[in-house]
Amino acid sequence: MKRILSLLIIAGYYLLACQGNTPLPDNRSTQQQTVSNPNQTAGGQNVLSNTNGSIPEVFKQFNASLQIYTEGNFVVIKSNGLPDHKTPYYKDTQWASTMYEAYNGTNARFNLNPNRIASQNLTFKIPVNPVKASNTTATPLGPIGVSLNGVPFFNQYAAQRAPLTNEINSFDQYNGHPQQQGQYHYHVEPTYLTAKKGKDVLLGFLLDGFPVYGPTENGKTVSNSDLDAFHGHSHATKDYPNGIYHYHITSTDPYINGNGFYGSPGTVSQ
Numbered sequence: 111m112k113r114i115l116s117l118l119i120i121a122g123y124y125l126l127a128c129q130g131n132t133p134l135p136d137n138r139s140t141q142q143q144t145v146s147n148p149n150q151t152a153g154g155q156n157v158l159s160n161t162n163g164s165i166p167e168v169f170k171q172f173n174a175s176l177q178i179y180t181e182g183n184f185v186v187i188k189s190n191g192l193p194d195h196k197t198p199y200y201k202d203t204q205w206a207s208t209m210y211e212a213y214n215g216t217n218a219r220f221n222l223n224p225n226r227i228a229s230q231n232l233t234f235k236i237p238v239n240p241v242k243a244s245n246t247t248a249t250p251l252g253p254i255g256v257s258l259n260g261v262p263f264f265n266q267y268a269a270q271r272a273p274l275t276n277e278i279n280s281f282d283q284y285n286g287h288p289q290q291q292g293q294y295h296y297h298v299e300p301t302y303l304t305a306k307k308g309k310d311v312l313l314g315f316l317l318d319g320f321p322v323y324g325p326t327e328n329g330k331t332v333s334n335s336d337l338d339a340f341h342g343h344s345h346a347t348k349d350y351p352n353g354i355y356h357y358h359i360t361s362t363d364p365y366i367n368g369n370g371f372y373g374s375p376g377t378v379s380q
């Protein structure tokens with residue numbers, strides 16, 4: 111399993127490095143791929159359903175459109191990765207034309223990257239009972255976790271582990287953007303979710319099974335200095351009254367995760 115994970119990480123490094131500002135080598139092939147797959151729908155209306163009543167209660171906060179079940183000591187979350195909110199990155203995608211919305215955010219330097227959203231086959235397998243790792247590992251490029259609407263979380267780096275400085279200008283009005291394979295993702299606060307659910311609530315999980323919370327807590331904005339090197343801390347939350355280690359999303363780099371996974375990561379296949 112470790113070998114598979116390393117292969118995935120290596121593959122992710124080469125295939126999924128987020129190069130939001132680099133034009134696709136062949137933009138047409140992605141267009142054809144999306145059009146030739148008419149069964150995919152945007153807006154969380156995929157055909158999968160939340161089938162298993164035995165999943166821990168907290169996982170029922172995921173969008174009902176995702177398929178979630180337990181497998182041994184893991185929770186399996188399957189997602190097509192399509193955002194359930196409008197975005198300019200649905201531009202020219204006939205199958206999702208009703209989800210297109212021109213950029214209406216506040217970044218004067220916004221620059222639509224050349225990638226367009228495509229349906230994914232993401233399978234996250236994360237520990238049901240996360241534990242601190244004795245040897246912590248860095249997060250890979252590509253998905254490092256999953257938010258409640260099934261969109262993956264990415265880390266604080268662009269390709270070659272460069273800072274996100276340029277990439278940020280391609281984040282849409284909900285702070286997401288697609289990479290070259292059309293995989294939409296959030297490196298920073300998913301503002302559609304925080305506007306809908308609140309800024310002090312559970313927003314998803316990283317691959318190690320530890321939960322990710324929003325940028326405020328007890329009425330205060332969480333800052334990086336409130337958190338440890340992995341970008342989290344431990345205390346009781348509404349979802350975990352007995353206390354749990356959890357990450358917080360902050361408004362400054364490294365945003366979601368710091369020096370890697372606090373726990374032992376599960377896997378993601380795509």
Ligand SMILES: [Zn+2]
Nearest residue numbers: 128130264277
């Ligand atoms: Zn990115």
Ligand SMILES: [Zn+2]
Nearest residue numbers: 327343356358
């Ligand atoms: Zn906290």
